[in-house]
Amino acid sequence: MRAEAEALVETIKQSLGLLRRHLDVDTSTRRLAELNAKVENPDLWNDAEAAQKIMRERTELEERLGSLKQFETELDDAATLIELAEAEGDESVEKEGIEQLKSLKTEAERRQIEALLSGEVDANDTYIEVHSGAGGTESCDWARMLFRMYARWAERHKFKVEIIEETAGDEAGIKSATLLVKGHNAHGWAKTESGVHRLVRISPFDSNARRHTSFASVWVYPVIDDKIEIDVKESDCRIDTYRSSGAGGQHINTTDSAVRITHIPSGIVVACQGERSQHKNRATAWNMLRARLYEKELERREAEANATEATKTDIGWGHQIRSYVLQPYQLVKDLRTGVTSGTPDEVLDGDLDLFMEAALAQKVNGGGPVVVDDVE
Numbered sequence: 001m002r003a004e005a006e007a008l009v010e011t012i013k014q015s016l017g018l019l020r021r022h023l024d025v026d027t028s029t030r031r032l033a034e035l036n037a038k039v040e041n042p043d044l045w046n047d048a049e050a051a052q053k054i055m056r057e058r059t060e061l062e063e064r065l066g067s068l069k070q071f072e073t074e075l076d077d078a079a080t081l082i083e084l085a086e087a088e089g090d091e092s093v094e095k096e097g098i099e100q101l102k103s104l105k106t107e108a109e110r111r112q113i114e115a116l117l118s119g120e121v122d123a124n125d126t127y128i129e130v131h132s133g134a135g136g137t138e139s140c141d142w143a144r145m146l147f148r149m150y151a152r153w154a155e156r157h158k159f160k161v162e163i164i165e166e167t168a169g170d171e172a173g174i175k176s177a178t179l180l181v182k183g184h185n186a187h188g189w190a191k192t193e194s195g196v197h198r199l200v201r202i203s204p205f206d207s208n209a210r211r212h213t214s215f216a217s218v219w220v221y222p223v224i225d226d227k228i229e230i231d232v233k234e235s236d237c238r239i240d241t242y243r244s245s246g247a248g249g250q251h252i253n254t255t256d257s258a259v260r261i262t263h264i265p266s267g268i269v270v271a272c273q274g275e276r277s278q279h280k281n282r283a284t285a286w287n288m289l290r291a292r293l294y295e296k297e298l299e300r301r302e303a304e305a306n307a308t309e310a311t312k313t314d315i316g317w318g319h320q321i322r323s324y325v326l327q328p329y330q331l332v333k334d335l336r337t338g339v340t341s342g343t344p345d346e347v348l349d350g351d352l353d354l355f356m357e358a359a360l361a362q363k364v365n366g367g368g369p370v371v372v373d374d375v376e
Helices: 003-023 025-039 048-088 091-115 137-156 186-193 278-301 305-312 344-348 353-364
Strands: 126-132 160-168 174-182 195-202 211-222 237-242 258-263 268-272 320-325 331-334
Touching: 003 025, 003 048, 003 091, 025 048, 048 091, 091 353, 126 137, 126 186, 137 160, 137 174, 137 186, 137 195, 137 211, 137 344, 160 268, 174 186, 174 268, 186 211, 186 353, 211 278, 237 278, 258 278, 268 278, 320 344, 331 344, 331 353
Parallel strands: 195 320
Antiparallel strands: 126 174, 126 211, 160 174, 195 211, 237 258, 258 268, 320 331
């Protein structure tokens, strides 16, 4: 086999070894057998909720084990094809086999990233909050652009998107907004986006067409399952109701159906106005608060908690995780990983996987943020 093919096979096998260890194939296989035995029990569906959890776990294990086995088969098939082509001197078939190996290598790298999404809440749905920084209309417009970017990212991944809360800016854009993104591993992918985002552009609101720098913050936290207990005392919270705001139309409420909950000990504030019913908005707001408190506890446990909390106190220069430059040149640069894109329009249209994958890989490989110079 040619040196190129041998190198590709070796790289892919290393990736497969990491995937097998991460999945713990022997343990997962035994667990799947246990679940299959439970499914065969006719009394399983006496408790529908427990049965659904078992079925979900079973399906996930079946998919992960089956996918790994299929991948190993495809690798063997491609390697065999190249060996046969070499023996017969068929260069076109050999080239085809090498292309298959290249595709498998790319797929193996992607699977390694997905394998990292094994945290307690990585598979859960997620909330994405966007808040404008100092700068008035400029920052509100930038917050609106980020809000759309994450909605488009979710749509690209076939996730379901719901707008939980949206507060319009005084002249344009939004002061704040919250998205609920529903889909498998939604939180695992989006969690690296928390932080301050910086925009540099010629302002459409400046009659002198000067270049402006704007900031907005993004906070990502998971939807909490019932299995995770978060104790929130109602006596520690202030609950306010108010009239929903928006662009107008039939969905604007004429009653005080929107709900805002302030958790006094932590200072966390959540709001929901997505439903006409105050009761439904209140229930969603409580779920959001539990999720925020859970995320805060996770941050406390992490070594980077102090740095993370510091970024939340100042939505401005020196705290940004990514810069988006639209003028005088086109560039998006992540200041934690050094990853760049020369097509900011595509990034702002939801093409974020490159940045998310790099940030996830950095966390998994044990490295902290690298020292990266910001763009002017």
